[in-house]
Every structure is written in structure tokens, then in C-alpha cells.
Amino acid sequence: xxxxxxxxxxxxxxxxxxxxxxxxxxxxxxxxxxxxxxxxxxxxxxxxxxxxxxxxxxxxxxxxxxxxxxxxxxxxxxxxxxxxxxxxxxxxxxxxxxxxxxxxxxxxxxxxxxxxxxxxxxxxxxxxxxxxxxxxxxxxxxxxxxxxxxxxxxxxxxxxxxxxxxxxxxxxxxxxxxxxxxxxxxxxxxxxxxxxxxxxxxxxxxxxxxxxxxxxxxxxxxxxxxxxxxxxxxxxxxxxxxxxxxxxxxxxxxxxxxxxxxxxxxxxxxxxxxxxxxxxxxxxxxxxxxxxxxxxxxxxxxxxxxxxxxxxxxxxxxxxxxxxxxxxxxxxxxxxxxxxxxxxxxxxxxxxxxxxxxxxxxxxxxxxxxxxxxxxxxxxxxxxxxxxxxxxxxxxxxxxxxxxxxxxxxxxxxxxxxxxxxxxxxxxxxxxxxxxxxxxxxxxxxxxxxxxxxxxxxxxxx
Numbered sequence: 001x002x003x004x005x006x007x008x009x010x011x012x013x014x015x016x017x018x019x020x021x022x023x024x025x026x027x028x029x030x031x032x033x034x035x036x037x038x039x040x041x042x043x044x045x046x047x048x049x050x051x052x053x054x055x056x057x058x059x060x061x062x063x064x065x066x067x068x069x070x071x072x073x074x075x076x077x078x079x080x081x082x083x084x085x086x087x088x089x090x091x092x093x094x095x096x097x098x099x100x101x102x103x104x105x106x107x108x109x110x111x112x113x114x115x116x117x118x119x120x121x122x123x124x125x126x127x128x129x130x131x132x133x134x135x136x137x138x139x140x141x142x143x144x145x146x147x148x149x150x151x152x153x154x155x156x157x158x159x160x161x162x163x164x165x166x167x168x169x170x171x172x173x174x175x176x177x178x179x180x181x182x183x184x185x186x187x188x189x190x191x192x193x194x195x196x197x198x199x200x201x202x203x204x205x206x207x208x209x210x211x212x213x214x215x216x217x218x219x220x221x222x223x224x225x226x227x228x229x230x231x232x233x234x235x236x237x238x239x240x241x242x243x244x245x246x247x248x249x250x251x252x253x254x255x256x257x258x259x260x261x262x263x264x265x266x267x268x269x270x271x272x273x274x275x276x277x278x279x280x281x282x283x284x285x286x287x288x289x290x291x292x293x294x295x296x297x298x299x300x301x302x303x304x305x306x307x308x309x310x311x312x313x314x315x316x317x318x319x320x321x322x323x324x325x326x327x328x329x330x331x332x333x334x335x336x337x338x339x340x341x342x343x344x345x346x347x348x349x350x351x352x353x354x355x356x357x358x359x360x361x362x363x364x365x366x367x368x369x370x371x372x373x374x375x376x377x378x379x380x381x382x383x384x385x386x387x388x389x390x391x392x393x394x395x396x397x398x399x400x401x402x403x404x405x406x407x408x409x410x411x412x413x414x415x416x417x418x419x420x421x422x423x424x425x426x427x428x429x430x431x432x433x434x435x436x437x438x439x440x441x442x443x444x445x446x447x448x449x450x451x452x453x454x455x456x457x458x459x460x461x462x
Contacts, residue, residue, distance in 0.1 A: 006359075006361060006446070007360050007361065007362060007398055007444075007446035007447070007450055008446055011446065015449075019445055019446055019448070019449035020445065022448065023253060023449065026243075026262075026266075026448060027245075027253060028243075029042060029261075030242075030255040030256070030257060030261060030262075031160075031241075031242035031243050031255075033261065034103075034236075034256060035143045035144065035236050035238070036077075036079070036102050036289045036299070037077045039101040039264065039287065040074055040077055040078060040079070040101070040287070041077070043072075043080060043082075043264075043287065044072055044074065044080070046268070047070070047072045047082055048072075050272045051070050052071060052072045052082065053069075053070065053071060053072070054071075054072060054073075055071050055072065055073040055309065055312060055313065058316060063316060064318065065085055065313065065316040066085065066317070067085050067086060067087045067089060067278055068084075068085060068278040069084070069085045070082075070083070070084045070275060071083045071313060073309045073312075073313075075298070075299055075303075075309075076298065078101075078289045078299040079101075079287065079288050079299040079303075079305060080287050081286050081306065081309055082272070082283075082285040082287075083282065083283070083284050083309075083310075083313055084271065084275070084279065084283040085313075085317065086278065086281040086283065087278060087279070088282070089317050089319060090282060090317060090324060090328045091319070093331040093332055094282040094283070094284055094332045094333075095281050095282070095283055095333050095334075095459050095462045096284040096286060096332055096333065096334040096335070096419070096424075097267035097270065097271065097284070097285045097286070097334070097335050097337050097455055097458070097459070098286040098287075098334060098336050098337060098415055098419060099260050099261075099267050099286075099287055099336075099337035100264065100287070100288045100292070100295075100301075100414075101264050101287050101288070101289065102127075102288075102289045102292050103128070103256070103257035103259060103261065103292065104126075104127060104128035104129055104292055104437045105126070105127050105130075105237060105238050106124045106125075106127065106130075106135060106140075106194060106196075107125050107126070107127050107234075107235065107236055107237070108123070108124055108125075108144075108230070108233075108237065109122075109123040109124060109125050110230060110231055111123070111230060111231075112230060113215060113227070113230065115210065115211050115212035118200060118211060119197060119199070119200055119211060120197075120198045120199035120211040120212050120215045121198055122196040122198050122237075123192075123195060124194045124195065124196060124237060126191055126194060127236075127293065128292030128293055128437070129292065129437050130437060131185075131437070131438065132189035132191065132194060133189045134439055135169055135439060136169050136170065136171040137168060137169070137171040138239060138439055139159070139166040139167075139168060139240040139241065140159065140166060140167045140169070140196065140237050140240055141158060141160050141164075141166060141167070141237070141239070141240035141241075142156065142157070142158045142159055142167060142236075142237060143156065143157050143238055144156050144233060144234045144235035145233065145234050146225050146229050146233045147229075147232040147234075148224075148232075149232075154224065154225070156223055159240040160240060160241070160242075164240075167197060167198055167237070168196070169194050169195065169196055169197070196237055199211050199218075202214055203217065238256055238257075238439075239256045239439040243255035243256075246442050250445075251360075251444060251445060252359075252442050252443060252444050253442065253445060253448070254441070254442045255440070255441065255443075256441070258339060258431075258433045258436075258441040258442070258443050259338075259339045259433060259437065259441060260337070260338050260339050260430075262433070262443055262448060262451075263339060263430050263431060263451065264287045264337065266337070266431075266448060266451045266452040266455055267285050267287070268285050268287065269452055270452055270455035270456040270458075270459060271283050271284075271455075274456075274459065274460070279459070279460065283459050286301075288301045288415060291414070295415055295418055301415040307329065310325065310328070311325055314328070329422040329424060330423040330424060331424065333384075333387075333425050333458075333462045334419050334424055334425065334426040335458055336378070336415055336416035336419065336427065336430075337428075337429060337430060338414040338415070338428055339430045339433045339436065340357045340366060340428075340430045340431070340432050340433070341404050341405060341412075341432070341433070341436055342357050342358065342359050342432030342433055342434055343356040343357060343358045343359070343432070350406060351406060352403065352405075352407075355402050355403045356405075357402040358400065359434075359443075359444040359447060360444045360446050360447060361398060361447075362397070362399045362446075362447060362450040362451075362454070363399055363400070363430060363431050363450060363451040363454050364399070364400045364401070364429070364431070364432055365385065365388065365399055365400065365401045365428065365429050366402065366403070366428040367379060367401065368380070368403075369404060369411065369428060370411050370412075370417075371410060371412070371413075372407075372411065376411075376417060377413070377416075377417060378414075378417040378419075378420045378426050378427070378428070380416075380425065380426060380427035381425065384425040384427060385401075387462070388427065388458070388462075391457055391461045391462060392454065394461070395453075395457045397450065397453055397454045398450055399429070399450075399454060414428050416428050429451070429454060429458075430451070431444075431447045431448060431451045432444070432447060
């Protein structure tokens with residue numbers, strides 16, 4: 001590994017400038033899009049600027065689709081797909097990029113608000129695999145929506161503007177945590193103890209003083225929210241603050257939600273780069289929810305959203321039959337865009353260094369993920385890997401081929417195995433990150449840009 005040069009050393013000045021410019025836009029996206037809904041909304045804005053149209057509008061109009069047409073489909077505002085029809089429309093294989101836009105976080109419970117000892121607090125339920133102690137004593141923000149009975153959906157973001165208040169989960173001072181220190185880390189912190197401090201000033205209206213009532217008054221004034229509206233609200237607690245340059249040389253980015261918005265954003269941007277051209281094959285970018293909890297539910301990859309939306313688009317193109325659908329799904333080529341565990345010298349022992357992904361050497365192909373004996377993995381074919389190798393070598397795209405960690409060390413999964421159920425060729429290609437699933441994760445700027453180039457080359461040359 002020491003004999004190879006990093007992308008910092010091999011990039012031309014023009015490439016370095018392009019990488020830095022790309023990452024500036026990425027930081028804006030990551031700062032503004034911290035929930036699935038915000039990601040979908042942000043990507044749709046970018047897509048509409050490139051001429052993409054909502055499938056629902058096309059269905060109402062009965063528009064006949066043709067090569068070059070560009071469509072987006074949103075599923076409940078939390079999962080989406082971009083489709084650009086190629087010259088072959090659906091007569092040959094389609095090229096798919098797929099990432100997830102959900103990230104580990106803390107959600108409010110359906111009935112969250114209570115008062116105790118002069119504090120207004122919110123009960124929570126964590127989402128995905130987190131280390132609970134990492135969320136203590138941090139500035140946190142509240143993002144979400146309130147769905148009113150009259151049909152209105154009110155967006156809420158508190159804690160991101162410099163003038164906003166922030167929230168937090170308190171920690172126990174070290175002078176009194178002797179009992180906590182003797183417990184295993186997995187039991188020292190419990191989910192039920194992750195209560196968010198939300199307010200401390202009682203009402204001043206002459207009635208019995210109540211912090212809880214004061215909080216409800218503020219929510220009513222600012223968001224027309226009654227206490228019962230918590231029942232149909234969706235609130236996520238996330239780290240407050242923008243994505244930032246990381247390191248004295250500004251070579252990395254620290255942000256909440258690199259896993260996996262870093263791959264979803266680069267995938268979407270790679271496809272949007274072809275908006276002004278007519279490609280040979282149809283291009284698809286699939287950005288999904290619920291990966292962190294098993295890809296379940298109506299907005300997860302295990303739902304029928306993908307094939308249902310594809311059926312509607314094929315029908316508007318005059319090419320839908322059940323047999324055509326099965327053929328196009330089984331012959332598709334896909335990169336499952338998901339992050340990987342970058343080699344960290346502070347935790348070198350978890351890796352087989354010969355098969356570890358490193359920062360600044362490009363995105364990482366994973367022939368398989370899973371855990372133990374490849375359990376839950378996709379395990380791509382060598383023939384498909386050879387095709388991708390040729391594309392990247394011909395186009396001078398840097399990539400790595402690696403594992404997540406040592407064989408018995410643990411593991412992880414992506415949506416690759418689910419897409420493999422359609423009998424299509426699928427392999428994971430993602431960006432190495434540090435501190436995965438922590439409130440703040442880090443990644444190399446050149447890896448981000450090289451992944452964009454890699455996704456773009458796959459779409460064009462596969």
C-alpha cells in the first residue's frame with residue numbers, strides 16, 4: 001500500500017479544483033438535508049433544474065415517453081427514483097445506482113413531552129445502530145413534519161440557524177459515575193434514558209406554573225401545533241450544525257449522515273450530469289429509506305416501489321408486459337452505492353490490512369458484505385467485476401477492492417442482496433468513512449469526487 005500514490009498526489013490541478021468545488025456543493029447539501037424528506041426534496045429540486053418531471057404529472061397527462069425523457073418518482077416523500085430513458089429505452093439492460101438516504105439518529109416517541117423537576121423533556125426511541133453514549137452532551141437539532149388533520153403538512157427545523165436554540169441529552173458528571181463505569185458499555189446507557197432536554201421556563205399566565213405548558217404554547221404559536229398533533233408528527237433528533245472541512249489541510253469533510261447520503265448524493269449528481277444528452281441505455285438512480293433498520297416498510301427497498309414505478313414508466317413508453325418487466329430487471333446492471341469502513345490507524349486491529357479500504361485511494365468495490373461466512377451478502381460474480389474493472393481502467397478511475405473488516409470481526413449489509421433477488425448483476429461501490437454511525441462522520445474529499453466520477457463512468461460505459 002505504501003508504494004501507491006494517493007489521489008491527492010495523482011490528481012491534476014484541474015481535477016483538484018473540480019474536487020474541491022464539488023465538495024463545497026456537497027457540504028451545502030449535507031448541511032441542509034438531514035432527514036429522508038429533506039434529501040428527497042433537495043434532490044428533486046436539483047432534478048427539476050435539469051428537466052426531470054414528476055411521474056404523477058406524466059400519468060395524469062398520459063404522456064408517451066421516449067428516449068431522452070427524464071422522470072422522477074417520490075414515494076411518500078421519503079424514497080425516490082430518477083429515470084432517464086436511453087436510446088434503447090427498455091429493449092436492453094438498464095444501468096442502476098442505488099443508495100439509502102436514512103441515517104442513524106434519535107426519534108421522538110409518539111407521546112414524547114413530559115415535565116420532571118422543572119424541566120420539559122422529550123422521550124425518544126433511537127433509530128438504527130448507534131452508540132448511545134456518543135449522543136450525550138451534544139448540541140442537537142429537531143427536524144421533522146407535523147401532519148395536521150386538515151391535510152396540512154408543516155415542516156419544522158429548530159437548531160440549525162445560528163439564532164436558533166439547540167437541544168441536548170445530559171451526561172452524568174465523572175465525580176458520580178462510579179457505578180456506570182463498572183458496567184459494560186452496552187448496558188451502561190439505555191435507550192429509555194436518552195431523554196432530550198427541551199425547556200426549563202414555566203408559564204407566566206397566572207395559572208399553576210408549568211414548563212410543559214409553556215413548551216406547548218411555543219409550539220402552538222410557531223407551528224400551530226397542539227399536543228395531540230404529536231400523534232401524527234415525525235420528529236428526528238440530529239446533530240446541530242453544518243458540515244465542515246476536517247483537518248488542518250482541509251482534506252476531509254465532517255458531516256452528519258455521510259452514511260449513506262455521501263453515496264446517494266454522488267449517485268444522483270452522476271446521473272444528472274447526463275441530463276443534456278441521450279444515453280444508449282436507460283439510467284436509474286434509486287434513493288431509499290429504512291436501510292438502517294433492514295430495508296423494511298413501504299419506503300424501504302423490500303417494498304414494491306421500485307418495480308411498481310418501473311412498470312408505470314415502461315407502460316408510458318409502450319413497452320410494459322410482465323415478461324418485459326422480468327427481463328429488464330434480470331438483465332439490469334447495478335452499483336449498490338453504500339459507504340464502507342475506511343482503515344483507521346487508531347483501530348487497525350479490526351482490519352486485514354491487505355484487504356482494507358483506505359482514504360484517498362478512491363471508492364471501494366465490495367464483492368461481498370455480510371458477516372461471518374458472508375451471511376446476508378450479495379457476493380458479486382467475477383465476470384461482473386471484470387466488466388467494471390475494464391470500465392474504470394479505460395477511464396482512469398481509481399478504485400479499491402476490499403472487505404469491511406476481519407472475517408470474524410463483525411460485518412454489515414446494504415441493499416445489494418435485495419436487488420440481487422431480481423437476478424440482476426449487483427456489486428457494492430462506496431466511499432470509505434471514519435466514525436461510521438457516529439453523530440459526526442468523516443470522509444476524504446478526493447474519494448467523494450472520485451466516487452462521482454466512478455458512478456458517472458458506470459452509467460455511461462456499462
